[in-house]
Amino acid sequence: MHKSLFTIILYLIFPFFSYGNYQIDNTGKRSYNFDNIFSLSCPSYIELRDRESQLGTIIDSTINQTFKNLEELISKKTDIDLSTPLYRYVFQPSGINSNDFQISSASLKTYLRIIVSIYYEDDITEEDVHNLSSEDIQELGAYRYNSYQQLQSSLVGANLVKKHFRYYPAKRIQYGGKQALVYEYIRPASDESLTHVTQYLFYTNKRLLIEIIISYKETDKNKYYQDISNMIKSIKFY
Numbered sequence: 242m243h244k245s246l247f248t249i250i251l252y253l254i255f256p257f258f259s260y261g262n263y264q265i266d267n268t269g270k271r272s273y274n275f276d277n278i279f280s281l282s283c284p285s286y287i288e289l290r291d292r293e294s295q296l297g298t299i300i301d302s303t304i305n306q307t308f309k310n311l312e313e314l315i316s317k318k319t320d321i322d323l324s325t326p327l328y329r330y331v332f333q334p335s336g337i338n339s340n341d342f343q344i345s346s347a348s349l350k351t352y353l354r355i356i357v358s359i360y361y362e363d364d365i366t367e368e369d370v371h372n373l374s375s376e377d378i379q380e381l382g383a384y385r386y387n388s389y390q391q392l393q394s395s396l397v398g399a400n401l402v403k404k405h406f407r408y409y410p411a412k413r414i415q416y417g418g419k420q421a422l423v424y425e426y427i428r429p430a431s432d433e434s435l436t437h438v439t440q441y442l443f444y445t446n447k448r449l450l451i452e453i454i455i456s457y458k459e460t461d462k463n464k465y466y467q468d469i470s471n472m473i474k475s476i477k478f479y
Contacts, residue, residue, distance in 0.1 A: 278445075
């Protein structure tokens with residue numbers, strides 16, 4: 242269950258891009274179809290990152306060295322498996338894709354990232370998640386939160402993590418007819434700003450793991466919480 246932890250660190254710097262088809266409903270929401278595996282609806286102020294945009298080009302030009310440095314750090318500090326997803330989609334505030342510098346710069350001032358990753362999963366099934374006891378879920382949560390704290394300490398220092406890192410009890414929810422494990426926590430950056438992170442893990446009987454990671458500044462929680470909750474509730478599996 243380590244494979245998806247790597248996404249937490251790389252969601253801004255190392256996006257593996259894929260493209261989803263979407264339709265716009267009468268409220269302005271965009272409904273994305275992810276490779277005919279599942280779909281969900283995103284608020285109109287969120288766009289799928291475009292690797293051909295100026296930002297995408299910059300990321301691509303630095304991606305190899307960034308990955309090499311992070312891979313070395315993670316291999317030294319943790320036992321995380323650096324598995325590569327089959328597909329990864331990165332969502333961001335609308336306007337960042339623009340090749341108009343003023344528009345993209347203004348959009349970058351808002352921090353909101355939604356990372357959708359699809360992994361091959363041969364160990365854990367939908368039934369396994371269904372059969373977990375409450376004690377099992379909390380034990381899994383304790384393991385993950387400990388891993389997150391160790392990794393964050395490697396990046397920003399143990400003192401900041403000890404001072405600011407907070408987490409919510411792990412839980413199991415059901416949306417789209419499937420159950421997911423949910424891990425939610427608040428992590429500090431080097432400048433002591435706080436980021437609210439929620440990770441959803443949907444295990445399917447198609448030997449796939451659907452991971453959705455949502456992150457935004459803790460000060461923006463009231464701004465995004467309801468829209469993001471509605472987005473997760475809109476998920477439909479095929």
